[in-house]
Structure formats: structure tokens, C-alpha cells
Amino acid sequence: MEPFSPARLRAEYPILAEEIAPGVPLHYLDNGATGQMPRAVLDAVVRHEMHGRANVKRSVHTLAARATDAYDAARDEVARYLHVAARDVVFTAGCTMALNLVAQSYGSLLQPGDAIAVSELEHHANMVPWQMLAARRGLRLVRLPMTAGGRLDLAALPRALDGVKLAAVTHASNVTGAITPIAEVAALARAAGAVLVVDGAQMAPHGPVDVPALGCDFYVLSGHKLGAPNGVGVLWGRRPLLDAMPPFLGGGEMIRTVGFETSTYARPPQRFEAGTPPIAPAVGLAAACRFHAAIDHQAALAHQLALTGRLIEGLQARCGNRLRLLGPAGLDDRLPLVSFTIEGTHPHDLCQILDRRGVALRGGHHCAQVLHHAFGVAGSTRASLAAFNDAGDIDACLAGIEDALKVLLP
Ligand code: PMP
Numbered sequence: 001m002e003p004f005s006p007a008r009l010r011a012e013y014p015i016l017a018e019e020i021a022p023g024v025p026l027h028y029l030d031n032g033a034t035g036q037m038p039r040a041v042l043d044a045v046v047r048h049e050m051h052g053r054a055n056v057k058r059s060v061h062t063l064a065a066r067a068t069d070a071y072d073a074a075r076d077e078v079a080r081y082l083h084v085a086a087r088d089v090v091f092t093a094g095c096t097m098a099l100n101l102v103a104q105s106y107g108s109l110l111q112p113g114d115a116i117a118v119s120e121l122e123h124h125a126n127m128v129p130w131q132m133l134a135a136r137r138g139l140r141l142v143r144l145p146m147t148a149g150g151r152l153d154l155a156a157l158p159r160a161l162d163g164v165k166l167a168a169v170t171h172a173s174n175v176t177g178a179i180t181p182i183a184e185v186a187a188l189a190r191a192a193g194a195v196l197v198v199d200g201a202q203m204a205p206h207g208p209v210d211v212p213a214l215g216c217d218f219y220v221l222s223g224h225k226l227g228a229p230n231g232v233g234v235l236w237g238r239r240p241l242l243d244a245m246p247p248f249l250g251g252g253e254m255i256r257t258v259g260f261e262t263s264t265y266a267r268p269p270q271r272f273e274a275g276t277p278p279i280a281p282a283v284g285l286a287a288a289c290r291f292h293a294a295i296d297h298q299a300a301l302a303h304q305l306a307l308t309g310r311l312i313e314g315l316q317a318r319c320g321n322r323l324r325l326l327g328p329a330g331l332d333d334r335l336p337l338v339s340f341t342i343e344g345t346h347p348h349d350l351c352q353i354l355d356r357r358g359v360a361l362r363g364g365h366h367c368a369q370v371l372h373h374a375f376g377v378a379g380s381t382r383a384s385l386a387a388f389n390d391a392g393d394i395d396a397c398l399a400g401i402e403d404a405l406k407v408l409l410p
């Protein structure tokens with residue numbers, strides 16, 4: 001593994017050379033929304049489309065064989081990234097679809113009156129499908145609370161999980177950046193007899209995930225957050241659970257036999273991959289996993305957290321007590337992602353003014369209305385970093401905030 005160098009890494013992303021307007025370079029701090037695409041991914045996708053574009057598992061011609069091999073190899077690569085067996089990896093359209101798959105398929109095995117639990121830190125993708133399931137199946141929806149500091153309240157879990165059949169939590173919050181100690185949550189869930197679903201959307205872009213060590217039962221991620229094309233995501237599930245689950249979508253390639261009135265179904269993962277899968281996006285995701293796995297992630301995270309500290313201190317210096325950080329202000333057990341409010345300003349105004357300086361931030365509720373509500377605010381401004389970010393990005397952001405405050409707080 002090469003020593004970590006943000007400058008060298010930066011050169012791998014063609015879009016980072018982009019100017020937002022003449023003379024205004026891009027400072028991309030919206031990595032939590034979507035990850036930028038490194039050249040290795042762009043090249044892998046173009047190579048596949050130029051030399052191996054065909055449908056998979058259907059035709060016997062050479063291109064079809066290449067496409068099938070590439071798709072199978074992509075599953076192997078993703079499995080390596082998650083330290084799991086490829087046959088337990090299901091390609092989906094993304095994190096949202098993976099969570100809906102579990103909610104609809106595994107959820108159909110739950111009985112009216114059963115309880116399921118969701119933390120209040122969740123993205124809507126890991127909340128709304130459970131609400132829909134609860135309404136459809138007559139289940140009780142239990143709230144897993146957070147601490148005042150914006151982390152999952154572990155002390156509250158033994159009681160909250162009592163009698164719960166399934167719990168859904170995020171590996172890392174897309175608003176506070178807090179990392180959830182999944183192994184501890186999994187132990188508590190196991191003790192309560194609950195299946196644990198983990199949303200890895202924010203965590204997975206920060207390096208390979210040792211899913212077996214986490215001890216959860218389902219793990220999901222979205223390819224685009226790792227810099228893969230849109231339209232591919234992953235569901236990993238424990239084999240006995242996947243085997244017991246009914247199909248989610250019906251169609252080609254998920255069947256064993258089809259009669260006019262009934263069908264029998266293939267084993268997972270094919271059972272959950274009806275229709276033509278996202279072949280080129282999966283090839284891109286495999287390249288993204290290879291790319292991320294080759295980075296010294298400890299060094300990369302230390303670099304990003306140092307920048308996060310610089311950002312937090314800079315915000316505090318410029319905004320004083322108008323500043324409110326949502327979630328932990330410290331740099332332990334967190335991702336390099338910060339959401340904040342500045343009293344007297346609106347997140348969308350801040351984001352618009354910063355965009356003029358080439359600084360890409362996100363403003364709004366970040367698909368986490370319940371969490372914002374718990375913090376007593378409607379929305380926030382978020383900076384989310386990647387390993388390629390540097391001090392110049394942070395300083396451009398802080399200079400932009402200074403400008404914005406002059407305009408918005410005359
Ligand atoms: N969970 C979290 C924590 C996220 O940040 C996101 C993306 N914003 C999602 C789920 C949903 O991912 P997607 O929209 O790619 O399905």
C-alpha cells in the first residue's frame with residue numbers, strides 16, 4: 001500500500017480540476033451526498049461498455065460471457081470489500097432499494113403485533129420503509145433514542161429492544177457524523193432476539209468494512225457514495241435469513257421454473273435480482289471498492305478528521321455563539337462530516353453564497369427530518385469530506401462563510 005498522499009489522490013479525480021465559473025475552482029464538500037468518481041472507476045466503466053457490453057446469464061456469445069464474468073467478478077470484489085461470501089451479496093439499485101427489499105421481504109415474515117425498532121438518527125431510507133411495513137403488517141414501531149450529544153443511546157437499548165424482532169440503525173449518521181458502535185448494538189440485539197439491519201451508506205466510502213466482525217444480520221450500501229455510477233447498491237444478508245426470505249420483485253432470472261399459474265424461485269442472491277441488473281454500475285462499484293481498498297484508510301481518516309477540526313474551529317471563531325453543531329463536536333468516533341446552523345441565517349442562503357465561491361455544501365434536512373426535529377431545527381448546512389480534500393477546501397469554505405455572514409447578518 002502506498003503512503004497516503006491527498007495531493008496524489010486528488011489527481012485521480014478528473015472532476016476536481018473543474019472550474020465552477022471562470023477562475024473559480026471546485027471545492028467539493030458534499031461527499032456525503034455522492035462521492036466523486038476516480039479515473040479508475042471511469043476507465044473500468046468505459047472499458048466494460050466498449051468491450052463487454054451485453055446482457056448477463058442469458059446468451060452464449062462472447063460478449064455475453066464477458067459481461068457475465070465481469071458481473072460475477074464485481075460481486076466477488078464487493079464481497080472482499082465487506083469480508084463476506086459473494087453468494088450472500090445481492091446487487092440492488094442502491095441503499096434505499098436494499099432497505100426496502102429487507103422491509104418487504106424479511107418484513108413479510110413478521111407477525112401482526114411484533115415490534116420493530118428504528119433509531120431516531122436514521123436517514124429516511126432507513127425509516128420510511130419500516131413505517132410502511134409497520135402499517136402494512138400491523139407492527140409496533142419502537143424508537144431507539146439518541147443522547148443529547150447526538151449518538152445512539154446505548155444505555156437505553158436493553159429496555160428499548162425488549163421484545164423487538166428487528167432493529168434498524170445507521171453505521172454512521174449522515175447528519176452528525178457519529179459512528180455507531182455496531183458490534184455493541186449487535187450484541188444487545190442478539191440478546192434481545194432481534195435481527196439487526198445496518199445502513200452502511202456513509203461508512204462504506206471510508207474503507208473496507210469487516211461485516212462479520214460487526215455481528216449484524218443485514219448490511220447495505222450505495223455504490224454512488226463510493227464513486228461508482230448511480231443505480232447500484234448492495235445488500236448483504238446472513239445466509240439462513242436470505243434463504244428464508246420470499247422474493248421482492250418478480251421477473252426474469254430470479255426463477256427456477258415458471259408455470260402459467262405459479263413459479264419456483266432461484267436461491268439468493270439471484271432470487272432478489274429480477275430483471276437485467278445494473279451491470280456496468282456493478283463493474284464500476286467493483287473498481288471503486290478496489291480503489292478504496294488500496295488507500296491507507298487510517299491515514300486518510302486522520303487527515304480528514306484534522307481538516308474537520310480545522311473547519312469546526314474556524315466556524316467557532318467566525319460565528320461565536322451563533323454557531324450550533326448538530327452532534328458531537330469532538331473528533332473521536334466520527335466521520336469527517338459536520339452539520340451546523342448559524343443563528344439568523346438559512347442553510348439554503350449559505351449554500352448559495354458558498355456555491356459562488358465554488359464550495360459545494362448541502363443545506364436542508366438531509367433526508368433526516370426526525371433527527372433535525374429532535375435537535376429542534378428544521379434544517380442545517382453540511383460539509384462532508386473525502387480523502388482528497390485539503391486545507392484549501394476548508395479555507396475556501398471558511399472564507400465563504402465569512403462572506404455570507406457579511407451579507408446575511410449586516
Ligand atoms: N442512508 C444514509 C445514511 C444516507 O446518507 C443515504 C444517502 N443520502 C441513504 C441511506 C440513501 O442512499 P440512496 O439514496 O443512495 O439509496
